Amino acid sequence: GAVVSQHPSWVICKSGTSVKIECRSLDFQATTMFWYRQFPKQSLMLMATSNEGSKATYEQGVEKDKFLINHASLTLSTLTVTSAHPEDSSFYICSARDSGNTGELFFGEGSRLTVL
Amino acid sequence: GDSVTQMEGPVTLSEEAFLTINCTYTATGYPSLFWYVQYPGEGLQLLLKATKADDKGSNKGFEATYRKETTSFHLEKGSVQVSDSAVYFCALSPVTNSGYALNFGKGTSLLVTP
Numbered sequence: 001g002a003v004v005s006q007h008p009s010w011v012i013c014k015s016g017t018s019v020k021i022e023c024r025s026l027d028f029q030a031t032t033m034f035w036y037r038q039f040p041k042q043s044l045m046l047m048a049t050s051n052e053g054s055k056a057t058y059e060q061g062v063e064k065d066k067f068l069i070n071h072a073s074l075t076l077s078t079l080t081v082t083s084a085h086p087e088d089s090s091f092y093i094c095s096a097r098d099s100g101n102t103g104e105l106f107f108g109e110g111s112r113l114t115v116l
Numbered sequence: 117g118d119s120v121t122q123m124e125g126p127v128t129l130s131e132e133a134f135l136t137i138n139c140t141y142t143a144t145g146y147p148s149l150f151w152y153v154q155y156p157g158e159g160l161q162l163l164l165k166a167t168k169a170d171d172k173g174s175n176k177g178f179e180a181t182y183r184k185e186t187t188s189f190h191l192e193k194g195s196v197q198v199s200d201s202a203v204y205f206c207a208l209s210p211v212t213n214s215g216y217a218l219n220f221g222k223g224t225s226l227l228v229t230p
């Protein structure tokens with residue numbers, strides 16, 4: 001079946017540094033990708049909707065200057081956590097919507113960020 | 117706004133037991149409803165879905181019926197296996213096959229013991 005790959009799956013960084021997380025749709029094109037954040041024992045919270053070739057749409061309360069999203073191609077979206085702080089430590093999950101007939105959503109395995 | 121509430125876990129069952137995970141929703145209009153499963157170390161996978169009232173989604177022995185009158189989409193399986201141990205998420209979308217994201221419940225962890 002369709003696959004969405006996230007990289008890295010696990011990253012540790014120092015406070016104040018920036019971290020980039022990639023989300024790729026491996027065998028389908030995705031004009032729309034979504035970025036979620038998941039806290040332990042909590043639901044997935046939608047952070048932003050990433051549209052290929054245009055600016056991302058951020059949910060209320062999500063700082064767009066802190067969580068930079070780029071969707072430069074039909075198979076790749078990136079999330080950059082800028083000037084990361086310990087409170088940004090979380091599990092980040094992307095999903096990509098198949099632009100073909102099904103319109104089905106596929107999810108990446110997630111990326112666990114730990115900021116020291 | 118639209119939201120989903122599902123029963124809190126963890127749920128621990130013996131193999132071959134009956135499973136029910138409750139899910140209720142709040143939405144304007146007629147959302148589509150989904151159950152996703154997340155196995156340890158893997159991404160979320162679509163388990164089943166229903167797009168209109170009275171629809172029944174089914175897959176791998178799991179079933180859920182879209183009940184508009186009770187705004188529910190409870191997940192059931194008649195006989196669980198150890199391999200069903202995972203986290204199950206109920207979700208809704210205002211419209212399918214569109215640019216809308218899913219709203220998720222908090223997830224219910226299921227552990228099936230031999």
